[in-house]
Amino acid sequence: xxxxxxxxxSALLFFCSSTLFSCNQTEFYADPYANGLGIFSNTDNNLMSxxxxxxxxxxRDRSSGGxxxxxxxxFINKQITSGVSDNLIFTxxxxxxxxxxxxxxxxxxxxxxxxFGYREMSALKGQRIAxxxxxxxxxxxxxxxxxxxxTGNIYFHNIQIDSIGPNNFTGRMSGLLDAxxxxxxxxxxxxxxxxxxxxxxxx
Amino acid sequence: xxxxxxxxxxxxxxxxxxxxxxxxxxxxxxxDLNKNSKLKQLNTAINxxxxxxxxxxxxxxxxxxxxxxxxxxxxxxxxxxxxxxxAAANKSISPSALSLLIGHRIKLAGRSSNNSxxxxxSAGVSNQHIKVDYSYDKNNYTILNPDKTVKETGLYLSGGxxxxxxxxxxxxxxxxxxxxxxxxxxxxPNSFYFLVPFSLNVGxxxxxxxx
Numbered sequence: 001x002x003x004x005x006x007x008x009x010s011a012l013l014f015f016c017s018s019t020l021f022s023c024n025q026t027e028f029y030a031d032p033y034a035n036g037l038g039i040f041s042n043t044d045n046n047l048m049s050x051x052x053x054x055x056x057x058x059x060r061d062r063s064s065g066g067x068x069x070x071x072x073x074x075f076i077n078k079q080i081t082s083g084v085s086d087n088l089i090f091t092x093x094x095x096x097x098x099x100x101x102x103x104x105x106x107x108x109x110x111x112x113x114x115x116f117g118y119r120e121m122s123a124l125k126g127q128r129i130a131x132x133x134x135x136x137x138x139x140x141x142x143x144x145x146x147x148x149x150x151t152g153n154i155y156f157h158n159i160q161i162d163s164i165g166p167n168n169f170t171g172r173m174s175g176l177l178d179a180x181x182x183x184x185x186x187x188x189x190x191x192x193x194x195x196x197x198x199x200x201x202x203x
Numbered sequence: 204x205x206x207x208x209x210x211x212x213x214x215x216x217x218x219x220x221x222x223x224x225x226x227x228x229x230x231x232x233x234x235d236l237n238k239n240s241k242l243k244q245l246n247t248a249i250n251x252x253x254x255x256x257x258x259x260x261x262x263x264x265x266x267x268x269x270x271x272x273x274x275x276x277x278x279x280x281x282x283x284x285x286x287x288x289x290a291a292a293n294k295s296i297s298p299s300a301l302s303l304l305i306g307h308r309i310k311l312a313g314r315s316s317n318n319s320x321x322x323x324x325s326a327g328v329s330n331q332h333i334k335v336d337y338s339y340d341k342n343n344y345t346i347l348n349p350d351k352t353v354k355e356t357g358l359y360l361s362g363g364x365x366x367x368x369x370x371x372x373x374x375x376x377x378x379x380x381x382x383x384x385x386x387x388x389x390x391x392p393n394s395f396y397f398l399v400p401f402s403l404n405v406g407x408x409x410x411x412x413x414x
Contacts, residue, residue: 029391032351033341040280040345043392130284153282157347176282176345190282191345 025195026061026073036097040191042158042174046073048092050177050190052102052140057187059094074194077202078116088112088121092192104142106187108154108177111136118161118169118203128155131179138179138187152179152187161196167203171196224411225252225374231404233268235298236381237396241275242298242333244268246402250306257314262306264325268400270297270334277337279344292339292346298398302329302359317369322362323378329359331384331397350393358385361400367408374408 027045031037036056037049049058059073073094079087088110096102110129112120130153131137138150154177161171177190227250235242248266255261276291306325313319335350361382367374383399 031349033337033346033349039349039392041348041392043348128282128284128288153284155280155282155288157280176280178282189345 022063022065024061024063026059026063028058034189037189037191038193040174040176041193042172043193044172044195045193046195048073048094048106048190048192048194050106051186051188052096053099053185054188055099055102056097057094057102058097059092070199072197072200074192074196075200075202076196078112084114085111086114086116088116101143104140106179107139107141109137109139118163118171118201121161122159122171124156124159126156128153138177138181140179140181140185140187144185147181147185150179150181150185150187152177161201164198168198169196169201169203170198171201223254225254225408226250226411227252227262227376227406227408229266229378229404229406231378231402233398233400233402236383236399236401240395240398241273242296242395242398243271243273244298244300244398244400245271246400246404248404248406250406250408252308252408258310260308260321262304262308262323262325264302264304264306264327266300266302266304266329268298268300268302270299272297277346277349279339279346281340281344283343286343290340290344292337292344292349294350295336295338296350296395297334297336298331299334300329300331300398300400303327304329304359304361306361308365313367319367319369321365321367323365323380325361325382327359328356329384330354330356333393333395333397335393348392348394350395351391353389353391353393353397355384355387355389355397357387359383360385363402373410375405376408377403377405379403 026047029039031039038047046062062073064070075091077089090108091105093105133149138152156175159173161169172195174193179187229248231246233244233246246268248264251263253261273296275294277294279290279292304325304327308321308323311320332354335352361380363380365376365378367376381401384397387397
């Protein structure tokens with residue numbers, strides 16, 4: 001009877017620990033030179049942070065396990081269009097430190113050729129691209145009124161995508177970005193650093 | 204801090220008035236033993252030394268390590284299309300430290316001559332301050348993996364070998380020591396660690412009291 005109780009207790013403990021406790025895979029190191037932002041890094045910190053209207057904004061923590069399941073801060077997908085080019089979309093999900101109206105997601109939409117694949121994505125490494133809404137744009141979705149497409153700049157310090165199976169990719173990327181939405185909403189000092197798992201890339 | 208020093212000196216002074224006391228100014232240079240580190244310091248210290256027995260001396264040491272700034276650069280980048288994408292951010296790292304240590308000087312050889320060899324072991328509290336300064340275009344560029352200033356106060360151990368020569372008016376000595384924090388983790392991905400100093404010092408031992 002006592003042995004059965006111990007077994008039951010162990011099973012219950014294992015169930016509780018595996019469902020209650022999630023694993024945080026985001027490293028936030030505060031930038032000593034930009035209040036409220038994480039450092040610009042290339043060490044897989046799984047974070048994008050920036051100022052939006054001078055308020056610090058950062059992506060949600062990447063976590064796995066627990067009741068919430070796995071949460072990713074970034075997804076990359078390729079959107080097939082009926083036009084001459086397709087869209088490569090990077091979407092960051094996050095929150096503002098001081099203004100809930102800024103909680104939402106920020107997307108980078110790049111216009112890419114139909115043949116664009118993971119090898120071409122790696123070719124973005126070291127490139128700085130000025131987005132003028134014809135070659136791509138930024139999009140900011142929040143509870144604020146629709147502010148339309150944003151212009152801006154992105155610098156891919158590193159981006160490397162590797163195929164690990166049919167339609168199955170992993171990689172890493174880091175860089176800088178800034179954007180302007182409409183006449184008043186400005187995203188500045190953006191920096192990102194991610195280790196990318198196969199669940200985040202949808203080609 | 205002043206009260207602690209006064210108390211320790213008082214204990215030393217009154218516990219054995221037959222003992223010989225020395226004041227020992229020390230000057231030296233130290234490098235960092237951490238892998239790939241180029242941090243260096245000038246080392247100064249003052250010892251109050253109590254020669255309790257012919258082969259044993261108890262030392263109270265106040266040590267100050269002065270920074271010898273190490274200059275290098277880190278990469279910085281910008282999204283501004285009007286500027287070059289890359290620029291070097293000039294970096295200066297200045298490590299300094301202040302320590303209060305209690306040490307033991309144990310004679311290994313040279314009991315009957317003017318030349319002696321000692322082993323020196325110390326323990327105490329140390330404060331390390333590693334200051335990082337950058338010089339770059341802060342408005343346009345962002346540094347990749349920047350270092351930041353760190354401070355830490357913790358338990359500190361040091362040890363080494365000391366050669367001493369008796370003179371008519373005192374004693375002159377040179378010592379080789381190394382030390383470090385017992386716990387030295389920095390919770391930030393800096394390019395450096397708290398110093399593990401390896402020092403070469405010279406000092407002069409001035410007798411100040413004998414009953």
